[in-house]
Amino acid sequence: MSPKLRRNLTQYGLLSITLLILGTFLILPIFLTVRGGLIETVQTAQGESTRWTLQHVALVFANPLYREGLINTFLIACAVTSLATLISLPLALLSARYTFPFKPVFNAMILVPLILPPFVGAIGMRAILGRQGMLNALLGTDFDVLGRARIVGVIIVETLHLYPIIYLNATAALANLDPALDEAAENLGAGPWRRFFKIVLPLIRPGLFAGGTIVFIWSFTELGTPLMFDYNRVTPVQIFSGLKEIQSSAVPYALTIVLLAAAILWYIIGKLIFGRKGYAMYSKASRASAEHKLPWWGGLLAMGLFSAVTAAAILPHIGVVLTSVAAPWGWSGTVLPTAYTDQHFITALSDPVSSVSIR
Numbered sequence: 001m002s003p004k005l006r007r008n009l010t011q012y013g014l015l016s017i018t019l020l021i022l023g024t025f026l027i028l029p030i031f032l033t034v035r036g037g038l039i040e041t042v043q044t045a046q047g048e049s050t051r052w053t054l055q056h057v058a059l060v061f062a063n064p065l066y067r068e069g070l071i072n073t074f075l076i077a078c079a080v081t082s083l084a085t086l087i088s089l090p091l092a093l094l095s096a097r098y099t100f101p102f103k104p105v106f107n108a109m110i111l112v113p114l115i116l117p118p119f120v121g122a123i124g125m126r127a128i129l130g131r132q133g134m135l136n137a138l139l140g141t142d143f144d145v146l147g148r149a150r151i152v153g154v155i156i157v158e159t160l161h162l163y164p165i166i167y168l169n170a171t172a173a174l175a176n177l178d179p180a181l182d183e184a185a186e187n188l189g190a191g192p193w194r195r196f197f198k199i200v201l202p203l204i205r206p207g208l209f210a211g212g213t214i215v216f217i218w219s220f221t222e223l224g225t226p227l228m229f230d231y232n233r234v235t236p237v238q239i240f241s242g243l244k245e246i247q248s249s250a251v252p253y254a255l256t257i258v259l260l261a262a263a264i265l266w267y268i269i270g271k272l273i274f275g276r277k278g279y280a281m282y283s284k285a286s287r288a289s290a291e292h293k294l295p296w297w298g299g300l301l302a303m304g305l306f307s308a309v310t311a312a313a314i315l316p317h318i319g320v321v322l323t324s325v326a327a328p329w330g331w332s333g334t335v336l337p338t339a340y341t342d343q344h345f346i347t348a349l350s351d352p353v354s355s356v357s358i359r
Contacts, residue, residue, distance in 0.1 A: 030260075033253055033256050033257070034253075034257055036250055036253035037056050037057065037250055037253030037254035037255075037256060037257045038052055038053065038054065038056070038057070038254075038257070039051065039052055039053065039250070040053045040055060040056070040250065056250040056251055056253070056254035057254045057257060057258060059251060059254065060251065060254050060255055060258050061258075065233075065238070066235070066238060066255065068233055069233055069234050069235040069237075069238045070235050070258065070259075070262065072151060072233050072234050072235075073220055073234045073235045073236070073259075074220070074262070074266075075151070076151065076154055076155055076158070076219055076220075076222075076234065077216045077217075077219045077220035077266075078216075079155045079159075080155055080158045080159050080162060080215060080216075080219040081212050081215045081216045081219065083155070083159040083163075084159050084162050084163040084165070084166050084212075084215050085166055085208065085212060087159070087163045087167075087309060088163045088164070088166040088167035088170055088211075089166075089170055089208075090305070091110060091167055091305065091306065091309065092167050092170035092171045092174055093170075093174065094302050094305070094306075095107055095171055096171055096174035096175055096291075097174070097291060097292060098291060098292050098293070098294050098298070098302065099291045099292070099293050099294065100293075100294045100298070100299035100302040100303060101299050101303060102303065106302075106303065106306035106307070106310070109306070109310045110164060110167060110306055110309065110310055111164045111167075111168075112310065112313065112314060113160055113161045113162075113163070113164055113313040113314070114161075114164045114165075116161070116314070116317050117224070118157055118158060118161040118162075118222070118224060118225050119224030119225050119227065119228045120316075120317060120320055121157050121160065121161060121225075121316035121317050121320070122153070122154075122157045122224070122225045122228030122229055122316070123228055123316075123319075123320050123323070124315070124316035124317055124318065124319025124320035124321075124322075124323065125153055125156065125157050125229075125316040125319060126153075126228070126229070126319075127319040127320075127322065127323050127331065128315065128316065128319045129153055129156075130144070131143075131144040132332040132333045134319070134334075134335050134336075136333075137333055137334050137335045138335050150229045150230070150231040151231060153229050153231075154225050154226050154229050154231055154234075157225050157229075157316060158218075158219045158222060158225055160312055160313040160316070161313070162215045162218055162219060163215075163309075163313075165211050165214050165215050165218075166208065166211035166212060166215055167211075168211065169207040169208065169210050169211030170204060170207055170208055170211065172207060173203070173204035173206065173207025173208070174200070174204055174207075177200065177203055177204070181199055181203075182195055182199055182200065185198070185199055209270065209271070212270070213267060213270065216266065216267075216270070217263050217267070220259075220262070220263055220266070221236055221259065221263065222236060223236040223237060223240055227240070235255055235258070235259050236259070238252075238255060239252045239255045239256055239259070242255065322336065322337055324344055324345070325337070325340045325341065325342065325344070326339070326340060326341070327339035327340060327341040327343075328341075
């Protein structure tokens with residue numbers, strides 16, 4: 001067997017395996033889901049038969065509860081994407097263009113939320129934003145975020161978990177910019193803000209759109225965080241609740257179809273709005289951009305900004321740790337637990353159900 005033939009066989013073999021995996025674990029489940037929402041069983045003279053129908057999808061839009069779920073899901077996705085962009089873009093600009101003390105450490109710390117599950121943070125956020133939580137104890141207020149505005153808690157937790165995605169895309173896009181463009185605009189008298197909005201932002205728009213798309217679809221289909229906040233008025237939770245019912249129904253599958261179609265539609269709309277005047281760098285930068293050293297007060301501000309964002313992102317998970325070691329009723333109406341215990345760990349590890357789950 002010639003080397004060329006062996007190479008071709010290897011390539012086609014790997015391609016076939018890849019297509020088989022994608023077809024089995026991606027395309028087939030999607031097809032079965034779509035099929036479940038678009039067929040109905042009817043009685044005929046020959047017995048039961050199935051036929052294609054849009055009745056289940058129509059029922060989704062006819063039900064005000066499902067319509068509200070779609071609207072809330074869309075609002076959460078828009079809010080999370082916007083807030084994540086507002087958090088990530090200044091951090092990316094600082095990281096790409098300036099040097100300050102402990103910059104590599106802060107660049108690593110800012111990505112910590114990616115390795116922490118968001119629904120775990122939601123558990124800790126309940127201890128922080130609840131009526132008897134840390135925030136009310138610290139401020140001396142009695143605002144019940146989880147009771148009156150649970151959607152706010154969902155948005156906060158998802159934003160603090162997903163902002164690193166946009167940060168990574170923005171940092172990569174800024175690294176590929178040719179500094180000669182910015183320098184030429186500066187020589188022509190353009191100020192920092194004008195250069196940012198006229199040169200930098202249009203050039204990094206593809207990177208921001210890529211990261212924003214991931215964040216939008218992720219938050220649009222997120223299930224764990226709303227579940228932890230007991231917020232049932234979103235489409236993913238409604239699908240989950242429908243699938244748990246003993247009596248089988250096609251409505252959850254129809255909801256899934258609507259959710260998938262809506263995600264695709266929002267992507268297309270975003271592409272048309274934010275990508276129609278996009279600019280592309282068809283070649284790499286002629287030289288690496290020079291990083292400017294911040295003055296001592298600028299370095300302190302940069303470190304403070306990175307530290308504040310990182311602390312806010314890991315605060316819910318700190319709440320989980322404190323909740324796990326707080327004695328029963330030992331953390332209610334106080335900033336920190338007043339009594340600690342290890343009994344929760346002993347109970348969890350000795351319980352046969354939880355121990356099997358851990359193993």
